Amino acid sequence: MPYTPPDPSVRATMLDRIRFNADGLITAIAQQYDTGEVLMLAWMNREALDETLHTGRVCYYSRSRHALWRKGETSGQVQTLVDARLDCDRDSVLLLVNQKGVACHTGRRSCFYNALRPEGIVEITQPEVSAEDLYGTA
């Protein structure tokens, strides 16, 4: 079913209930809505979550760039929102999304590819797309 955005006043009321941390952020987990695969963990500020709920297109907050991070804006690997769910202490959100292509900047479907195994850290998946294809070259 298509995502239906809450109207601005409902969004504002919901956002007021969220417990952003001292930096104004919450953790956000992206999960592929149909397969259940956990794709990535990132952060959102109030503005990023508001935009995500409004547009149905996932927007994070980049802690390194100190700016909104519209997922897929450069790479085309966008996340379409299906449902957003806040946890019990209201400082983390689970995003059920439809991921186009790959979530990880390494070209892998999921960021969680380093398994901690008896033999050490094992990469359990390989890139499906090259960085060149994701971000282009000069």
Next chain:
Amino acid sequence: MPYTPPDPSVRATMLDRIRFNADGLITAIAQQYDTGEVLMLAWMNREALDETLHTGRVCYYSRSRHALWRKGETSGQVQTLVDARLDCDRDSVLLLVNQKGVACHTGRRSCFYNALRPEGIVEITQPEVSAEDLYGTA
């Protein structure tokens, strides 16, 4: 298949590669290994992750109590580790677990029960266990 712990020297090498934040913590996502349900998000310090990898029983770090938090120690709702996977920037870990009973302190299977919907915040699941049954009463 049963979980096989890495030996102490392998664990130490793996833990050295993890990027703990300024407070010495990383985020940890618990996911039910067979159904894919995301159960909760919590935090781990080096000691908590080391214990988890050693024992195969999930141990977090409680930011409110400033102490190790052996999941289920009081409630009995333990998480048995199946696999642990570090993300691409090595500051978040996905734990595939077998959750006994419920993960959430509210008695719900998952902590992510507050859906952000057009009509507002909607509780999409109800408690399966009472707080009394989870934590006892005087």
